[in-house]
Amino acid sequence: MTTDNRLPPIAPGRRPLIGHALQLLRGRLAFLQQLRAHGPIVRIALGPKSVTVINSPELIHQMLTVQSSHFTKGLLFEKLKLFGKDALPVADGPRHLTRRRLMQPAFHRERVTGYVRTMRDTAASAIDAWSEGGELDLKTEMQLMVQNVVMAAAFSATPAPHTAHAILTSVDTLFKAALRRALLPVPLLDRLPTVHNRRLARASSTLHQVVAGIITDHRTRPADYDDVVSMLLDARDETGTPLPDDEILSEVTGLLAAGSETVAVVLAWLFHELGRHPDLEARLHTEVDTVLAGQELTADHLPRLMFTRALVQETLRLYSPGWLVTRQATDTVRLGDFTLPAGTDVLWSPYTLHRDPGLHPDPLRFDPDRWLPDRPQPPKNAFIPFGAGKRQCIGDAFAWTEMTIITALIASRWRLRPAPGIRPVPVGAITVHPSILRMRTEARQGGTAREAA
Numbered sequence: 139m140t141t142d143n144r145l146p147p148i149a150p151g152r153r154p155l156i157g158h159a160l161q162l163l164r165g166r167l168a169f170l171q172q173l174r175a176h177g178p179i180v181r182i183a184l185g186p187k188s189v190t191v192i193n194s195p196e197l198i199h200q201m202l203t204v205q206s207s208h209f210t211k212g213l214l215f216e217k218l219k220l221f222g223k224d225a226l227p228v229a230d231g232p233r234h235l236t237r238r239r240l241m242q243p244a245f246h247r248e249r250v251t252g253y254v255r256t257m258r259d260t261a262a263s264a265i266d267a268w269s270e271g272g273e274l275d276l277k278t279e280m281q282l283m284v285q286n287v288v289m290a291a292a293f294s295a296t297p298a299p300h301t302a303h304a305i306l307t308s309v310d311t312l313f314k315a316a317l318r319r320a321l322l323p324v325p326l327l328d329r330l331p332t333v334h335n336r337r338l339a340r341a342s343s344t345l346h347q348v349v350a351g352i353i354t355d356h357r358t359r360p361a362d363y364d365d366v367v368s369m370l371l372d373a374r375d376e377t378g379t380p381l382p383d384d385e386i387l388s389e390v391t392g393l394l395a396a397g398s399e400t401v402a403v404v405l406a407w408l409f410h411e412l413g414r415h416p417d418l419e420a421r422l423h424t425e426v427d428t429v430l431a432g433q434e435l436t437a438d439h440l441p442r443l444m445f446t447r448a449l450v451q452e453t454l455r456l457y458s459p460g461w462l463v464t465r466q467a468t469d470t471v472r473l474g475d476f477t478l479p480a481g482t483d484v485l486w487s488p489y490t491l492h493r494d495p496g497l498h499p500d501p502l503r504f505d506p507d508r509w510l511p512d513r514p515q516p517p518k519n520a521f522i523p524f525g526a527g528k529r530q531c532i533g534d535a536f537a538w539t540e541m542t543i544i545t546a547l548i549a550s551r552w553r554l555r556p557a558p559g560i561r562p563v564p565v566g567a568i569t570v571h572p573s574i575l576r577m578r579t580e581a582r583q584g585g586t587a588r589e590a591a
């Protein structure tokens with residue numbers, strides 16, 4: 139392999155002043171996908187900034203693992219501090235390490251098993267309320283369901299429907315602002331009293347009020363709770379000092395944001411694909427009916443829901459929620475044949491990685507059987523929906539469990555049929571979401587709806 143001190147090449151198609159920013163602001167996934175043709179590393183221009191896009195799975199893995207100490211979280215996460223400045227997903231350096239150690243136990247596999255009952259009951263109450271022949275806006279439906287599951291399992295909170303909607307709208311407003319500010323940074327605009335900024339201030343205040351209420355409730359009746367919020371309240375640093383209130387608020391808000399939208403879009407895409415593939419849907423129904431056999435779903439059923447898991451895995455591949463993951467080099471870093479000077483903004487995309495025909499044969503085909511052990515598996519590091527290394531998603535086991543439960547619960551009771559004339563296409567916002575997704579409910583004949591709790 140040759141090594142020199144070249145900077146990565148600049149991709150064609152940049153426009154005066156804004157560079158390639160419009161392509162990303164409009165959620166143009168095809169633009170990001172075609173960048174893979176330019177080799178393992180390529181640069182794009184976002185306004186005056188140049189951003190280095192890493193395409194090769196080996197180099198992405200190197201950056202996230204052995205070279206991770208040379209990178210901070212970068213552009214997007216800097217702007218995601220709107221949710222709370224030192225929350226786990228955006229913290230860097232020693233603060234990240236101590237906070238990660240503190241929070242890790244709440245997301246251990248065994249601990250997640252303890253959330254199964256709450257996840258099931260919270261999701262089931264939404265699913266049981268659907269009516270025959272009703273039309274669902276499936277993305278919103280999933281967002282509300284998943285948000286309620288995270289709040290119930292991690293914070294023991296059950297918001298009233300109007301509060302749940304207010305939280306959803308607020309999180310969405312903050313996400314949109316963070317993405318806009320990351321892709322076309324004009325710092326002066328962030329400080330002016332524009333309509334966007336006023337809306338953002340209101341959303342931030344709504345979210346903080348809700349989370350502050352949850353924390354106050356835990357403080358008032360500590361004996362009633364044993365969850366992620368109690369763990370944060372009980373935490374002490376090496377001098378015995380508890381976490382400051384604003385930091386607890388940031389962590390809880392950060393988890394709510396990181397844990398809701400991601401899972402919701404995966405589930406929305408999964409049911410979209412089942413709506414197009416009645417054969418796969420029938421196999422799911424057979425598995426769920428056989429494994430649950432009319433009983434309430436418990437943690438013991440989960441390892442036997444193997445096809446359900448393969449469906450989730452294939453959806454995580456084809457519709458990976460993350461499409462823009464950023465980093466910034468803290469010092470000069472050598473990556474492959476290139477040298478990235480200190481301060482280089484870097485970007486990688488699980489979404490485009492998982493659709494690379496060189497790594498995943500026939501990549502646009504939704505084929506859960508590709509994960510069967512007798513089929514050739516993708517190369518190492520070519521499937522990383524949860525990232526890798528010390529910043530790998532802390533909620534991966536939580537997410538797998540939740541997605542398996544919700545898929546099985548819906549399948550045990552309903553078929554979701556595509557509403558006529560609706561053609562969802564993937565749009566890159568903070569996650570990759572369907573442009574529109576309306577589906578009709580059809581009660582399953584002979585399905586094994588769960589026994590009453």
Ligand code: HEM
Pocket residue numbers: 211226227228238288392393396397398400401404458459460463464523524525526528529530531532533534536537
């Ligand atoms: C399908 C579901 C999910 C996907 C695809 C996903 C994806 C990711 C990815 C790619 C990262 C790493 C970002 C980076 O390297 O910069 C991450 C980090 C994180 N995720 Fe998730 N996530 C999911 C669900 C969840 C859930 C359910 C929670 C919590 C309840 C959660 C909490 C977090 C947190 C706190 C971090 C930051 C970890 C750290 O920096 O130490 N995520 N997630």
